[in-house]
Amino acid sequence: MSLNSTNPYKMNLKYVSYMSNQAQILKEDDIEKLLFQIREKNKRLAITGLLLLIQGKFIQYIEGPEDEIEKVYKKIKTDPRHNQLILLDSGEVNTRQFKDWSMAYKKIEDEVVEKITGYKNLELDDLFQNPYKEGKHPVLKVLYNFTKALAS
Numbered sequence: 001m002s003l004n005s006t007n008p009y010k011m012n013l014k015y016v017s018y019m020s021n022q023a024q025i026l027k028e029d030d031i032e033k034l035l036f037q038i039r040e041k042n043k044r045l046a047i048t049g050l051l052l053l054i055q056g057k058f059i060q061y062i063e064g065p066e067d068e069i070e071k072v073y074k075k076i077k078t079d080p081r082h083n084q085l086i087l088l089d090s091g092e093v094n095t096r097q098f099k100d101w102s103m104a105y106k107k108i109e110d111e112v113v114e115k116i117t118g119y120k121n122l123e124l125d126d127l128f129q130n131p132y133k134e135g136k137h138p139v140l141k142v143l144y145n146f147t148k149a150l151a152s
């Protein structure tokens with residue numbers, strides 16, 4: 001058996017990026033609690049990633065063993081803390097972007113969004129209604145910009 005099949009930080013990795021609408025606007029305190037819960041579980045399952053709060057929406061990137069990512073993404077989709085959710089991107093990765101982060105978190109201000117994308121308002125609500133080409137929406141530019149900046 002190769003080392004790759006036994007080490008969850010090295011085996012076949014999958015990633016999922018999605019955006020969700022908060023069912024109720026979470027206070028900083030609630031987000032801290034959520035992060036505590038997420039990080040505990042992700043450590044157990046060898047899941048790593050990044051959670052951003054952009055213009056009131058959660059944008060999350062999770063990476064880890066394929067089975068675990070699928071199970072956790074299923075849980076996330078039915079979490080009552082958000083009421084709308086759309087898949088933005090998914091696929092396989094060879095190496096982790098966030099090997100040292102069970103879940104990094106950052107709230108992104110509008111000026112930063114504008115700097116990265118050129119748009120002041122990403123009109124994220126429209127995304128829930130209007131389909132677009134997977135992997136192409138400007139909000140992903142923000143996500144992957146921070147992925148690069150924070151990657152470990």
Ligand SMILES: Cc1cc2nc3c(=O)[nH]c(=O)nc-3n(C[C@H](O)[C@H](O)[C@H](O)COP(=O)(O)O)c2cc1C
Nearest residue numbers: 038041042058060062072075076077079081082103
């Ligand atoms: C915005 C958001 C992001 C989340 N991210 C994760 C995550 O990365 N990993 C995870 O295990 N649960 C995450 N959760 C929590 C799951 O939806 C769910 O509550 C949790 O996995 C339940 O675990 P349990 O059934 O094993 O107790 C997230 C929830 C929200 C609202």
